[in-house]
Amino acid sequence: MDVLDTGRDRFICDGATVVALGGELDIATAETAYAAITAAAAQGCVVVDLSAVEFIDASGVNAFINAMRTTARERHHLALACPPRQLSRILDVLDLRTLLPTHDDLASAVAAHAGSRTAAH
Template identity: 35%
Template sequence: MAPAVHLTCHHTDGPLALAAVTGDIDFDTAPSLRDRALNLLAQGHHHLILDVADVSFCDSSGLNALIGIMRCAQEQGGTLSLAAVPDRLLHLLQMTGLDTVLPTHPTATEALTAHQAQQHNPATA
């Protein structure tokens, strides 16, 4: 049995939430991740940064969950970005072309900095 996926919110600032994702994102766990992230969106945190440093595995179900979260955020005028993406997941994002629509950042701190810069200069989007 695959380890459960956990989403733990570490920081909120108005419409922004930074959450850490740990475990495997697969067929069994992707719906839970999606539900938890959509709950953050429903709470008014339309800009999500997911720190995925401790994601040990992600399959196509996991990618679909990330796409669904991104689309829901966009529908609410928000964004989804990933921080501290492990090499295996980054390679998967690159192979599928998702890296062109789903921003990634080396660290959560850099993701927060990029988000703040984007909010102060939206014309660079």
């Protein structure tokens, strides 16, 4: 498995597209969530708004990890906004916060990408 360097200094960032997900992120919906995130990543950085997510299982977490890989290959960022408590706990237990950056609210996630253009390496 190759390690991704998702540091902000690696990619050009000129704002982010918000992908809002809701309901349950499980084996039945994970592929749809992945497709929505990666479609947006083809155009630029992505912030996933999770404020309406009620449940997430390992399939949903795996979709985020795979989306991060795809997004990084596109030389864009992926960040999660408003993660439900269940997801926050999973990210902490699995030590995934560096791979999947999170923000407590959508505004701070979007602001982290607004007008921040850094040189690509």
